[in-house]
Amino acid sequence: MARLFNCQPSEIIFTSGGTESDNLALRGAAWTAKANGRGAHLITTPVEHSAVGKTVDQLACVMGFEATILPVDASGMVDVEDFAAAIRADTTVASIMYANNEVGTINPLPALAAQARERGVLFHTDAVQAAGQLTLDVSALGVDMLSISAHKFYGPKGVGALYVRAGIELVPSQSGGSHEEGRRAGTSNTAGIVGMAAALEIAYAERETRIAHYRAMRDALIDGILVRVPGAYLTGHAEQRLPSHASFVFEGVEANRLLMHLDIKGIAASSASACKTGNPEPSGVLLVMGYTPELASSGLRLSVGKDTTADDVAYAVDVIAESVAKLQRVP
Numbered sequence: 001m002a003r004l005f006n007c008q009p010s011e012i013i014f015t016s017g018g019t020e021s022d023n024l025a026l027r028g029a030a031w032t033a034k035a036n037g038r039g040a041h042l043i044t045t046p047v048e049h050s051a052v053g054k055t056v057d058q059l060a061c062v063m064g065f066e067a068t069i070l071p072v073d074a075s076g077m078v079d080v081e082d083f084a085a086a087i088r089a090d091t092t093v094a095s096i097m098y099a100n101n102e103v104g105t106i107n108p109l110p111a112l113a114a115q116a117r118e119r120g121v122l123f124h125t126d127a128v129q130a131a132g133q134l135t136l137d138v139s140a141l142g143v144d145m146l147s148i149s150a151h152k153f154y155g156p157k158g159v160g161a162l163y164v165r166a167g168i169e170l171v172p173s174q175s176g177g178s179h180e181e182g183r184r185a186g187t188s189n190t191a192g193i194v195g196m197a198a199a200l201e202i203a204y205a206e207r208e209t210r211i212a213h214y215r216a217m218r219d220a221l222i223d224g225i226l227v228r229v230p231g232a233y234l235t236g237h238a239e240q241r242l243p244s245h246a247s248f249v250f251e252g253v254e255a256n257r258l259l260m261h262l263d264i265k266g267i268a269a270s271s272a273s274a275c276k277t278g279n280p281e282p283s284g285v286l287l288v289m290g291y292t293p294e295l296a297s298s299g300l301r302l303s304v305g306k307d308t309t310a311d312d313v314a315y316a317v318d319v320i321a322e323s324v325a326k327l328q329r330v331p
Helices: 018-035 050-061 080-086 109-118 190-205 207-228 255-264 284-288 310-329
Strands: 012-015 041-044 066-069 091-095 122-126 145-149 160-164 232-234 245-250 300-303
Touching: 012 018, 018 050, 018 091, 018 122, 018 145, 018 160, 041 050, 050 066, 080 109, 109 122, 190 207, 207 232, 207 245, 207 310, 255 300, 255 310
Parallel strands: 041 066, 041 091, 091 122, 122 145
Antiparallel strands: 012 160, 145 160, 232 245, 245 300
């Protein structure tokens, strides 16, 4: 894993998944900075996964920190100049996701991280969605901390990792034994860790082939839905998006009703974040991107994988077109 991260093995902490990695990075770095009198100001975005968003909320509401929530554009992307302008003398940690889990938009990490490094701010990124598809070279990205979760690249569930650049001190989120050089207490999930490393190695050995396949399937899915479904709109950046990711909103459709139709037909999909499926509230990500509450309540997230076929995509397009047409006729 260190070879793929282009880092030292000692800079990798094994965790139970992306959520724990995000929590450890943010709390650990923020607590350390505050304890050392370096400041208590954090920067993040309104489109982060809740593992980051709720952690920042807790730090601000319960633990005496102050947070700046950066705006995003209509594609869900952070502007580098907005980020630079938000950095203050007391800013200690910034967390901006690599690629968005709901709309697939990829942020300009090297440029963002360079601004943070220039001002002495630790830069963390949630790379859970990006791992297996985008580079994890932490030197090229310029990040100080980076979180991944194994199941996003065909590894086992319940295991993840956090890269922490050498020299960065973290107050552990959980106390106990001296595992992971005292940074993360608890018995290591050795089988899961080995499975994660093997899956990551395979993913990057096959990356070019997989990416080409993902893009072909994703583009066919996007083109098919936009052509076949009246009132369908692609969400997220048209080009700077994950190769495997497609997301839409539909006029006159409520997402959870659409999901039920798709589920009956054997299509696995989600509205908003996969962690929020079943929540009737409009997607907060789509709302801050400028969508109306009605459209934000219709968000559909689809992804393709290494085993997805052209027939799978054609079937999904047919079912989505039929289902949306039915739902649009029902008041």
